[in-house]
Amino acid sequence: MSLNDLTQGAIAQMVQTSDPSSSVQNPVCQILSIKKIQASAASASSMGDRYRIILSDGVNYAQAMLASQKRSMVESGELEKHCLVRISQYASNSVQGRRILILLDLNVVHQPTADRIGSPTNVDDSIKPEGGVKQEGGAGGALGNSNVGNNSAGRTTPATSAAGAGKVGGGAAGRPGGSSVHAGMPIYPIEGLSPYQNRWTIKARVTSKSDIRHWSNQRGEGKLFSVNLLDDSGEIKATGFNDAVDRFYSMLQENHVYLISKARVNIAKKQFSNLQNEYEITFENSTEIEECTDATDVPEVKYEFVRINELESVEPNQTCDVIGVLDSYGELSEIVSKASQRPVQKRELTLVDQGQRSVRLTLWGKNAENFPNHAGVDEKPVIAFKGVKVGDFGGRSLSMFSSSTMLINPDITESHVLRGWFDNDGAHAQFQPFTNAGGAGGAMGGGAANMAERRTIAQVKDENLGMSEKPDYFNVRATVVYIKQENLYYTACPSDGCNKKVTPDHEGNWRCEKCDRSYEQPEYRYILSTNVADATGQIWLSGFNDDATKLMGMSAGELHKLREESESEFTAVLHRAANRMYTFNCRAKMDSFNDQARVRYTISRAAPVDFAKAGAELADAINAYM
């Protein structure tokens, strides 16, 4: 092996061009080193580690990243230190002022040699950066071309790269006119996109599309949506704001393929993406999108299904793909998000598969509302989900993200297998649901799900519920012994959903710091603290306005009014509220009070006991012993 086996000077050309199609073609280089980069925690999911490669053309060496879809070349041992490769597709990205090559496609043309060929020097030392001139062009559209211009004009380049310089400029100039999205433009791999070039067209499949979301904050308000895009090199998230929503939202359909160009490429905020890409796309005014009917070369969505009975092996909060037969689906209901205080629509599905387990999956928002409108949902269809969140409520549960996708009766092998199984056997099978917390509950086990959650007060304490990081959920059937009179309610902001404490101001109005305004009247809201008991012990529970209103038999405002009229009437109400039995759904969670860690038990729902039903349940539990 000698220098002549390498494409000398190729690397200087490769790193300086923003347009590989007009730069050196199929250079042969030597691999000087391969180093694994640990996948970051945020992106550690499915894409795994990546590899940094030092590449030499005998004259220069440069750092390069191996495209993630070529990772297996290293892992299989095919790509080794000191072997020679022909690079058939690459991109050159500028990252924090340094140019980094991305090797998108390559093949090994010679087995490892004894040592490095020649005495290559760092390409960064050979190419002088222009004195303080940033590579970004002007605003928006001009950005991408600037590198090409700089290369052929002012940039001082060493002799090694002289051969390619003219070609770089000429290739770019010879491009067909810019009006058409893609005419004559080579299709660019998603993996090769970077913020420093905008002369690209990608051909990508929409793998997921979000709802339109509206936002309003200090910086303004607007609407947006996002899609995930896939080609055979990788995936990228794309977002459209405001006008882009109107232009593209209805056009972009899940599973369809589009030619997309003239969009902005930004550094990805990886904490908000489950895709493996340094960058993400924003649709702009200049962005052009065109549906592409010839989509055979763009990969289909790939699923990696986890069987329902294997969900326990998936860490909570990870996403996964799940397929199952829809055993049943629930009514549309509404919860109020604790974080946003906004109401959210939800609907729960129950999925089953051959593993004799069932799992609940929650749909949100429009997905929840529209679910019954899909064809076939009442005929126990097979449904495939991609990218659903695994939760640990009740053992394991599933929940849609906005980036998750749901396909009813997809035409894939797993779907047909499930259909066959269900129609033959599954329809008559029994499925064990993931049941609630602990799993211990021996005595109550095997009964209805709500019996399994039930604890005696002694068990709540013995089992140290709420002592771990995550909250524990349980219910107790207990009698109200005492309701604390102090701080039974507070003066809350009457503004819808605010609920912050308001204080009297100088003008006799009620001031809310959060809303930054005053109100004539506060809204009174309960903050209940009640001692409840069952046969095994007593416990203090905290309750909020809705449940407390139920316990007290009147609103906090009414109670306050009553108390102002008559203190004895007020205490009478408290006495009447006591000695009643409820089933309390509770949440146990650590918090700190006066710097002391303690477990706080919060009522999430209090329901009066239906004694006939409760008696029947107890009889069933006893019968289960026989």
Place this chain on the structure above:
DNA sequence: CCCCCCCC
């Protein structure tokens, strides 16, 4: 320019 993904 969002960044929430909720509840039991």
